[in-house]
Amino acid sequence: MSRGPEPPVPGPLLFARFAYPPNELGLCGPDAHRELLERADASVEDGDLRRLAMAFEGAWPYLELIAHEHGIADPLDARVVEAYWIGNPFLRDVGIGAVGDSLEQRFRRAVSTRWPHLVELALAGARPHHNFHVFCVYPWVGLLRTGATDHALHVLERCRIRPGRVLQVQGPEALVRTRPLTWDGARLGLGPPRVDPARVGDAGYHLDRRIACGDVVALHWDWACARLDERQARALRAETARQLAFVNALTLPAPAVVIG
Numbered sequence: 001m002s003r004g005p006e007p008p009v010p011g012p013l014l015f016a017r018f019a020y021p022p023n024e025l026g027l028c029g030p031d032a033h034r035e036l037l038e039r040a041d042a043s044v045e046d047g048d049l050r051r052l053a054m055a056f057e058g059a060w061p062y063l064e065l066i067a068h069e070h071g072i073a074d075p076l077d078a079r080v081v082e083a084y085w086i087g088n089p090f091l092r093d094v095g096i097g098a099v100g101d102s103l104e105q106r107f108r109r110a111v112s113t114r115w116p117h118l119v120e121l122a123l124a125g126a127r128p129h130h131n132f133h134v135f136c137v138y139p140w141v142g143l144l145r146t147g148a149t150d151h152a153l154h155v156l157e158r159c160r161i162r163p164g165r166v167l168q169v170q171g172p173e174a175l176v177r178t179r180p181l182t183w184d185g186a187r188l189g190l191g192p193p194r195v196d197p198a199r200v201g202d203a204g205y206h207l208d209r210r211i212a213c214g215d216v217v218a219l220h221w222d223w224a225c226a227r228l229d230e231r232q233a234r235a236l237r238a239e240t241a242r243q244l245a246f247v248n249a250l251t252l253p254a255p256a257v258v259i260g
Helices: 011-024 033-042 047-054 060-069 078-085 096-123 130-137 140-144 149-159 230-249
Strands: 162-170 173-178 181-183 188-190 194-199 216-220 223-228
Touching: 011 033, 011 047, 011 078, 011 216, 011 223, 033 047, 047 060, 060 078, 060 096, 130 140, 130 149, 130 230, 140 149, 149 181, 162 194, 162 223, 162 230, 173 216, 188 230, 194 216, 194 223, 216 230, 223 230
Parallel strands: none
Antiparallel strands: 162 173, 162 216, 173 194, 181 188, 216 223
């Protein structure tokens, strides 16, 4: 089953769909997961949703960076939000200097003498995509390289945005075929397809009520959080491949930087 392009989801609602899964777990953003879920389900786009989005200290500066580099006043413009969570040509056009400046403003004081590692990330061609933050800013890839593999690989797999094909939907649960992350002791890769459970609803609420059997979806933590059209699915697969190649090619002894 294939689906053509559809009218874009408003940026604040698209942001809520992807931000909700880690927020529900208490990993990032304000203590407002029920509010995010209710607004995503009801397609309520208002000032309160924008206020909540700005409180996501990990994601918001990347949105500001992408928007600024394209002369867009609103960091929650749908094209900007899509670039950060899924991927689109906006990422390609963000300059190395702008990425480096953004990383410096956010992290230089926190990492002190390890700042040259962040410089190398920028010079190597870092893009402001969520999976870059997962692989290169969070400490998990560095922990993999110390031999602490099981938990680190699990977190990387769940935290990254990953595509999957829905095989079955039953109530609030779905079965999704996806390719998991692998680690061979030196490099991250993608393994053969497997079937994983994913949530599509909770207590009658849904992040994306359009999700149905046969759809390609974006997975974040335990949720199938958004249905993807063919263009978006291609973009997420391509950006996934690029981010894996990027982190595998880094010369840092442990490319992740522990941030406070």
